[in-house]
Amino acid sequence: MELELRINGVVEGLDVAPNESLLTLLRRQGYTSVKHGCETGECGACTVLVDGVPRPSCVMLAAQVGGCTLSTVESLGSSEKLHPLQAAFTELGAAGCGFCTSGMLLSAHALLQKNPSPSESEVRDALSGNLCRCTGYVKPVQAVMRASTMLRGEKVEPLAHHTISAEEQPAVVTDGQSEKQPALQASGVASTSGAVTTKIPAITSQMMAATPPTVVPAPRPSLQVIGIAAPARNASRATTGKTKFAADFQLRQLAYARILTSPHAHAVIRSIDVSAAKALPGVLSVLTYKDVPRIAYSSIERSAGEEQLADQYCLDYVVRYVGDRVAAVVAETAEVADQALKLISVEYEAQPAILDQRQALASGAVRVHAERESRGILDGVRNIAARIRSEVGDVEQGFAAADQxxxxxxxxxxxQQAPLERHSVLTYFDEDDSLIVRTNSQIAHYIRRTLAQVIGLPMRRIRVEQPEIGGNLGLRQHIEGEDLCALLTMATKRPVLLEYSRAEEFRSNHTRQQYILRMKTGVRRDGKILASQMVVLADTGAYATHPLTAHAHTINALALYPSPNMRFLAEVLYTNHAPASTSQAYELQHEFFALESHMDEVARQLRIDALALRRKNWLQTGDRYPLPAAVGGTRENNALVDSCGLPTCLRVVEEKLEWKKRRGSRSNDRYRHGVGLALSFYGDPGIAGGTSGATIKLNEDGSFDLFCGRGENGTQLQTYLTQIAAEVLGVSTLDILLRASDTSSSPFESEVNDVSAFYMNGNVVKRAAEQIRRQILMVAGRMLSVMPENLKINNGIIKGAQGNQLTLAQVATHAMYNEGRQLMTNSSWKAQSIPMTFAAQGVEVEVDVETGSIRVVKVITAVDAGHPVNPSLFETQLAGDVTLALGRSMSEEMFYDQDGVPLINNWLDSHIFSSFEMPELQHYLVESEDNTDLFGAKAVTGIALYGIAPAIANAILDAADIHIRQMPFTPERILRAIHAYMSRQTS
Structure with a gap:
């Protein structure tokens, strides 16, 4: 049917199918700023303005908008002339990964057109239909408020990040007894972000206990770019709709892949008939386990010290979870591919399923992996993928000596992680007959290496491209569909696109599976810990993935409170659930929930203050890291904690939460308030990390091409890398052109989560920048007839002591045309340690003891960030992580029926927090002295995930005197705990 539309002011006559959605039509016409997220109108990523009203285009038929005026984000402004909304989002660091930004901007624009002077509550209400997994809504709301002020022509205050400084040094902590601490004093006015940076003066030897060696902080040089709230590198693209994600690329003769998945949690395929599917017009190829090589591989990259555990296959005759891959179809259209799936006939022989990791260890339990081809499994008979153990001292003797x-x-x-962007893979052969794999995964080099083994092409003929990732959440670290998509391209010689539906996302290996943790602590009456033990039963699902590597790598939450006798034990168990995924940073949320909830319970039993217990036992600057490495034994025995801002972090939260006034002030009213607090850390001062590389070359115009790392994934790593390079080279971040999305040009990178990526890539970029800086100054010295060490680079100008100067462009031109060489350098980096980041988080909750409902009133987060690379973007990261943690703590949970079928397959049932539901958030970046090579900077990605759940549990305990030991804290669980408590009181 013919349809006339006015799109962004241009009238177009379009031919549309009666059942075509508005979203499909717009994307077909090239408006890829309209993102495909949920398919049910819940996420808002596909928002467009229809006659000025925000509408979710995924649930509107194109035929419904005939004659209407449509506006996408491209109508607001361009990178050359940003709309005030776009400018404010860019300036405040509100864009995050950029996947939801277009929809959010359009919702905000519609609000400001109708209401030029909205309140914060009205802004949050307007944005409540736009889900965001990166920013926590804090900066977007502030950006809308700022833009409204600009549009009204009123004065806008310049952005500033002020500090809160301690009047004195942090208190000495000796054997847990802290001196009286002065109140933190605010200097200046609060920043527009509502978050501030707290500075700790350098820790001196007099402030430390006598036993640990003194750690003397290195003096910090004057910095020009590091520490500046520079805009995110992707902000302009994100706010103008130019960011291209994996599914935003269209090729000629594109074919569409679909995967037939198992309806059973555990079954053997006895027969499979694909003849009817192959006969369907438009079907190009169908693959089953009979058509692909049976080669065992791992879907994730593992540490070099680990035995290579390989237990997956492209397609197998055994399916091990609901959603496991059975067959793959590729067709001319997505509709034909969907139809072909229904024509595949499969005869399954159902097997008993393990749906709880405790069942996996039971005598006579069915084996999830009984095949011979898999390798590296610790104990397949008992369904143990791996066992991780780390121990010091004599734990049993420590328990025997304890008073309690x-x-x-x-x-x-x-x-379910539920990233806004669905998993997408595009494969095709280029003009050189190389296989191009474009995927929103962040393990490009590992995918390339594994594909070469599985599909039979040499690595030199495979190139993996990584576009920007939307709503990464740290989980894009699997091989998931790239192998099948590549095999379908090889079979058809056509470009093939594989996109998961939202329901498929919920069934996929983006699920963080269940953990059961058992804590045991032996203490003296005064609160000193003598022995501690954490036992973890980790559900890895059908295949050994991140629960294995997370525990095997380096750190355990238990190390936050060192004692002479410590034991960490984790058993990673196979079940018939989807393979488990990971999150940003280290996979430690479950450990800190158990540890910090347990610490409050220990304090209650000892009748001492929960903060006093922590101060008596916590890890301090100069301490040796207490636990040996679980795998490989690579941690140095004398690994020291160089810096720890935890004392000041706790002081900030304690004061802002009004701990002494509010703690224990429980009333007998229906609505009861309580406060809770939790500490956390990550990093490892004594274990070798992964490997990374970087290449930098100087261009004729004085700019630099930097080849390093991975594509942008919402953590703003690329922005930090450009700031690091710019700082060393004495130029603007605009002069650093980062190229980081292609295995053919980006150097190798291994064993990377978002934290280690910050240090590995940051350090290798710094080293490469220092190398090319020396080359530049040597050439400039010859040109000016001065010694290179007497030259400095500032704002792209090389100056000597006598006032003589050159531009970088002049040096590049001279090197190329007079000396006949390109100024460039390569560098590699093997991380020797991961600096430790510490955090304290506090919450205030309101509990309705009649219904069990709970409201989080306030969340306060203080993070020891060293010298923050970019305070504004750090604040955005913290707000996003807190929002994720709130969802996991309060409402998000996957449910399965008795057959292992997931009962949650959309965002309506898996409730994530919207902008209107958010509590008050306060973030504080505590600045401490650290000897890291990265100008004293520390990573903060993911640290704010850890303390929210235990802080809420501890606040509930304070408010209602009940222990909640299972997440999430739903009204049903709270009400049951209240009823159990009342029964004990009356019995």
Whole structure:
């Protein structure tokens, strides 16, 4: 049917199918700023303005908008002339990964057209239909408020990040007894972000206990770019709709892939008939386990010290979870591919399924992996993928010597990561007959290496391209569909696109599976910990993925409170759930939930203050890291904690939460308020990390091409890398052109999560920048007839002591045309340690004891960030992580029926926090002295995920005197705990 539309002011006559959605039509016409997220109108990523009203285009038929005026984000402004909304989002760091930004901007624009002077509550309400997994809504709301002021022509205050400084040094902590601490004093006015940076003066030897060696902080040089709230590198693209994600590329003769998945949690395929599907017009190829090589591989990259555990296959005759791959179809259209899936006939022989990791260890339990081809499994008979153990001292003797031993058990349920961007893979052969794999995964080099093994092409003929990733959440670290998509391209010689539906996303290996944790602590009456133990039963699902590598790598939450006798034990168990995923940073949310909830329970039993217990036992600057490496034994025995801002972090939260006034002030009213607090850390001062590389070359115009790392994934790593390079080279970040999305040009990178990526890539970029800086100054010295060490680079100008100067462009031209060489350098980096980041988080909650409902009133986060690379973007990261943690703590949970079928397959049932539901958030960046090579900077990605759940549990305990040991804290669980408490009181 013929349809006339006015799109962004241009009238177009378009031919549309009666059942075509408005979203499909717009994307077909090239408006890829309209993103495909949920398919049910819940996420807002596909928002467009229809006659000025925000509408979700995924649930509107194109035929419904005939004659209407449509506006996408391209109508607001361009990179040359940003709309005030776009400018404010860019300036405040509100864009995050950029996937939801277009829809959010259009919702905000519609609000400001109708209401030029909205309140914050009205802005949050307007944005409540736009889900965001990166920013926590804080900066977007502030950006809308700022833009409204600009549009009204009123004066806008310049952005500033002020500090809160301690009047004196942090208190000495000796054997847990802290001196009286002065109140933190605010200097200046609060920044527009509502978050501030707290500075700790350098820690001196007099402030430390006598036993640990003194760690003397290195003096910090004057910095020009590091520490500046520079805009995110992707902000302009994100706010103008130019960011291209994996599914935003269209090629001629594109074919569409679909995957037939298992309806059973555990079954053997006895027969499979694809003849009807192959006969369907438009079907190009169908693959089953009979058509692909049976080669065992791992979907994730593992540490070099680990035995290579390989237990997956492209397609197998055994399916091990609901959603496991059975067959793959490629067709001319997505509709034909969907139809072909229904024509595939499969005869399954159902097998008993393991749906709880405790069942996996039971005598006579079915084996999830009984095949011979898999390798590296610790104990396939008992369904143990791996066992991780780390121990010091004599734990049993420590318990025997304790005055009191406290034991508790905690459960962290499965949750779906639910990134806004769906998993997408595009494969095709280029003009050189090389296989191009464009995927929103962040392990490009590992995918390339594994594909070469599985599909039979040499690595030199495979190139993996990584576009920007939307709503990464740290989980894009699997091989998931790239192998099948590549095989379909090889079979058809056509470009093939594989996109998961939202329901497929919920069934995929983006699920964080269940953890059961058992805590045991032996203490003296004064609160000193003598022995501690954490036992973890980790559900890895059908295949050994991140629960294995997370525990095997380096750190355990238990190390936050060193004692002479410590034991960490984790058993990673196979079940018939989807393979488990990971999150940003280290996979430690479950450990800190158990540890920090347990610490409050220990304090209650000892009748001492929960903060006093922590101060008596916590890890301090100059301490040796207490636990040996679980795998490989690579941690140095004398690994020291160089810096720890935890004392000041705790002071900030304690004061802002009004701990002494509010703690224990429980009333007998229906609505009861309580406060809770939790500490956390990550990093490892004594273990070798992964490897990374970088290449830098100087261009004729004085700019630099930097080849390093991975594509942007919402953590703003690329922005930090450009700031690091710009700082060393004495130029603007605009002069650093980062190229980081292609295995053919980006250097190798291994064993990377978002934290180690910050240090590995940051350090290798710094080293490469220093090398090319020396080359530049040597050439400039010859040109000016001065010694290179007497030259400095500032704002792209090389100056000598006598006032003589050159531009970088002049040096580049001279090197190329007079000396006949390109100024460029390569560098590699093997991380020798990961600096430790510490955090304290506090919450205030309101509990309705009649219904069990809970409201989080306030969240305060203080993070020891060293010298922050970019305070504004750090604040955005913290707000986003807190929002994720709130969802996991309060409402998000995956449920399965008795057959292992997931009962949650959309965002309506898996409730994530919207802008209107958010509590008050306060973020504080505590600045501490650290000897890291990265100008004293520390990573903050993911640290704010850890403390929210235990802080809420501790606040509930304070408010209602009940222990909640299972997440999420739903009204049903709270009400049951209240009823159990009342029964005990009356019995």
């Amino acid at each position: 031993v406290i034991e508790t058990e905690y459960i962290v349920p499965p949750t």
